[in-house]
Amino acid sequence: MILILRGEIVCLILLTFLWFFSSKLKTAENSKSFARLIVYALIHIVFASASILAANGVLEVVPRIAVIFHVIFYLSAIMFEKEILFFVINMFYPKRLTLFKIINIIIIALYLIFIIALYTFPSDIVPITYESIRGMYFGKGAVMQAGYLIAVFYFIMTVCVIAVNRKKMRKKYMASLLPLLCVLIIIDVVQAVLRPFLFSCGLITIEAVVFFLFLENPVLSFEKKLMTDALTGMGSRHNYENAIEELGKKYIKNPSDTYLIAFCDINRLRAVNNHYGHLEGDKYITLVANVLSECLKNAYGIYRIGGDEFVAIYTGKNELLAVSELNSVSEKLKTKGQNLEYEPSVSIGYAVSEKNYKSINEIIQAADYAMYAVKNRTEAKDGLGPAQKLNLDLSGLKDKFFDALCMSKDFDYLFISNLETHVSRISPEWKEDFGFESEFIYDFWTVWAQRIHPDDRQAFLDTISSISKGHKFYKELAFRASGKDGEYKKFIFRASFLSGSGDDPDLLLGYMTFNDTI
Numbered sequence: 090m091i092l093i094l095r096g097e098i099v100c101l102i103l104l105t106f107l108w109f110f111s112s113k114l115k116t117a118e119n120s121k122s123f124a125r126l127i128v129y130a131l132i133h134i135v136f137a138s139a140s141i142l143a144a145n146g147v148l149e150v151v152p153r154i155a156v157i158f159h160v161i162f163y164l165s166a167i168m169f170e171k172e173i174l175f176f177v178i179n180m181f182y183p184k185r186l187t188l189f190k191i192i193n194i195i196i197i198a199l200y201l202i203f204i205i206a207l208y209t210f211p212s213d214i215v216p217i218t219y220e221s222i223r224g225m226y227f228g229k230g231a232v233m234q235a236g237y238l239i240a241v242f243y244f245i246m247t248v249c250v251i252a253v254n255r256k257k258m259r260k261k262y263m264a265s266l267l268p269l270l271c272v273l274i275i276i277d278v279v280q281a282v283l284r285p286f287l288f289s290c291g292l293i294t295i296e297a298v299v300f301f302l303f304l305e306n307p308v309l310s311f312e313k314k315l316m317t318d319a320l321t322g323m324g325s326r327h328n329y330e331n332a333i334e335e336l337g338k339k340y341i342k343n344p345s346d347t348y349l350i351a352f353c354d355i356n357r358l359r360a361v362n363n364h365y366g367h368l369e370g371d372k373y374i375t376l377v378a379n380v381l382s383e384c385l386k387n388a389y390g391i392y393r394i395g396g397d398e399f400v401a402i403y404t405g406k407n408e409l410l411a412v413s414e415l416n417s418v419s420e421k422l423k424t425k426g427q428n429l430e431y432e433p434s435v436s437i438g439y440a441v442s443e444k445n446y447k448s449i450n451e452i453i454q455a456a457d458y459a460m461y462a463v464k465n466r467t468e469a470k471d472g473l474g475p476a477q478k479l480n481l482d483l484s485g486l487k488d489k490f491f492d493a494l495c496m497s498k499d500f501d502y503l504f505i506s507n508l509e510t511h512v513s514r515i516s517p518e519w520k521e522d523f524g525f526e527s528e529f530i531y532d533f534w535t536v537w538a539q540r541i542h543p544d545d546r547q548a549f550l551d552t553i554s555s556i557s558k559g560h561k562f563y564k565e566l567a568f569r570a571s572g573k574d575g576e577y578k579k580f581i582f583r584a585s586f587l588s589g590s591g592d593d594p595d596l597l598l599g600y601m602t603f604n605d606t607i
Contacts, residue, residue, distance in 0.1 A: 100294040101134050126172045130293050133165035144219050163236030170243035177247050181254045318393040321378035329392035337449040349411045350452050351439035352460035355397040384417045436464035462531045486514040506597040524573030542569035556586050
């Protein structure tokens with residue numbers, strides 16, 4: 090028996106492996122269709138085996154049971170080809186899928202009526218008979234021929250739909266898929282003429298593999314998972330980086346193109362996680378993602394690039410339209426979060442491509458700084474203010490001498506501030522030890538003042554104001570400030586004012602050192 094069914098056994102093993110592997114991929118749009126396809130293929134092989142065993146006397150069954158084996162064998166082939174056709178129809182003509190489903194029901198009903206009629210009413214047409222080929226008996230007759238013609242018709246329809254819509258498919262798949270399907274048609278026709286259905290199990294297995302590789306492609310499935318954020322369904326960080334790389338190349342070639350990049354940061358997510366649990370935190374993230382999808386309808390793409398941070402990219406769009414959509418986020422979020430025990434809110438900052446920016450990365454930096462400035466300024470209001478724009482000017486802050494000083498161990502924390510652009514640069518150690526997201530920060534002293542002990546804060550602000558206005562050219566001050574762990578430590582702050590001339594801006598520069606003696 091094993092020798093008789095050796096081909097079917099190989100097909101059965103291969104299809105079982107494909108079913109198991111595809112069940113692990115679980116692609117949202119294709120997994121159910123492919124699962125049905127595999128089921129039909131497995132049924133086909135099982136009943137093909139049963140039909141062969143019954144025809145050759147290995148499996149002793151009454152004639153009616155043998156007929157049922159053959160009918161299920163043919164019906165499973167029809168349903169297999171139907172499933173592929175429906176998948177392709179849904180891909181290109183989703184609105185017509187219902188019509189094709191109705192047509193399929195009619196065809197299956199007519200086929201069953203045809204079979205019943207052959208066995209009910211006297212006729213010269215032979216429903217099922219057996220033919221010996223190389224010592225083995227195989228079924229033939231009108232029931233087989235009708236089922237075969239229906240299955241081939243569905244197969245040809247599938248190829249025609251793909252051929253008509255070939256330009257809508259990826260070229261690298263189209264180049265292999267269409268020729269392979271055509272080869273399968275030729276094999277199907279040849280085996281029908283020479284040895285009816287001797288190759289049906291192998292043919293269906295090959296079709297299942299083709300469907301798996303090109304329509305339920307595991308590489309595409311993994312790529313889709315890689316490009317999609319699992320929690321929100323938005324673009325992933327990897328997707329975002331790919332988009333930025335592509336847009337960066339375009340921006341270099343055409344710097345006049347308009348880009349708006351917006352950063353959106355969820356407020357108080359950590360507090361929600363700590364107080365209500367991470368499941369509620371995930372709901373908070375999902376809520377924000379849904380609101381962004383609803384409001385930012387004209388965005389080129391929306392991506393989740395961190396636990397609480399999203400990025401929206403607009404290309405070639407009117408700035409007023411984009412800003413209007415960004416400003417609608419907070420109000421929509423507030424409305425949708427009315428039943429929550431906390432008030433959901435976000436901080437949004439954005440930047441627009443202008444001649445000051447030499448690359449897409451500089452626009453990203455500006456947008457990131459803008460969002461960070463909004464988050465610090467509006468923390469008390471939970472970030473419910475409108476989206477804010479910041480065209481960050483880094484002039485005067487990219488001095489190599491400052492880079493060299495940062496490498497020195499003589500200073501704990503260095504800074505330099507452009508008093509005309511209100512942009513400051515802090516040393517990498519300052520950024521790391523105090524948990525800042527960037528070395529370049531807009532309105533840094535307002536942000537930094539929130540870290541200073543309340544008893545020392547006003548004195549610090551007065552000192553910065555005095556030096557910035559040029560009233561004092563040098564000042565030393567002792568104060569307490571909290572690190573990213575929230576604990577206050579003692580520091581000595583030394584700052585100096587450098588007056589610019591011509592195109593050179595006025596600068597404030599100095600350093601801060603840890604001192605536990607004050």
